[in-house]
Amino acid sequence: MNEEDSKAVKKTVLLYPDEKAGDRVVLNFINEGMLKERGRIMRAMLLTGAAMMQANKKLPFMIAELFDENTTFTDIQRVIRSAIPEAFGPDDAIMRDVFSRLNAAQAMPPAEGGSSPAADSPPAASEPTQEARHLAEARRNAGNMFGDDD
Incomplete structure (x- = not known):
């Protein structure tokens, strides 16, 4: 796809790694990726947040406030469960x-000798x-x- 056919939209996001631990983690994820993959990484993060927001508008904000280097999947599950009890x-x-x-x-019932049915016979x-x-x-x-x- 060339630039003339593309209808891409560019958005700018400011991160504050010195002030917010979550921003620092996100920046590290982005910087660890290969230069060519960084756009895809940022897009995936943005779309994941949008998917969560579609389920419950508060979710991305709640997780963003919790997020730091020590956040576990269980922590995130608990936040999601608090907003959507039936989620898991x-x-x-x-x-x-x-x-x-x-x-x-x-x-x-087991076959003779207590073994399973012959492997070549269809179930x-x-x-x-x-x-x-x-x-x-x-x-x-x-x-x-x-x-x-x-």
Whole structure:
């Protein structure tokens, strides 16, 4: 895309790294990026803030006030949860699907000798695939990693 076809808009933002810890962190992120990537980095940061603002107009302001070198993901989760209590709740449809697959896997009787069915035989229609069991396990593990702190 050449400059004649581009309808890009340039905006200027002032950062105060000597006064605000968050500004210092942002400036470090930008400066650590390769020179050609800095515009993309700044755009990604801006769009992320806009996405949060679309969910709740106060979120970017609350996180910006909290943000410094020691801010953790858990800290950010707590701020988001304070503004949007259901933000980190499980998706009911996904959870129903996972539990139905887990229940089907637990209800399967073991094959002779206690081993699983032969690998070359196709799974029954109600039987979850190995991929589905791995997906359910990954979701369970992710849920355990980011459990509710309350």
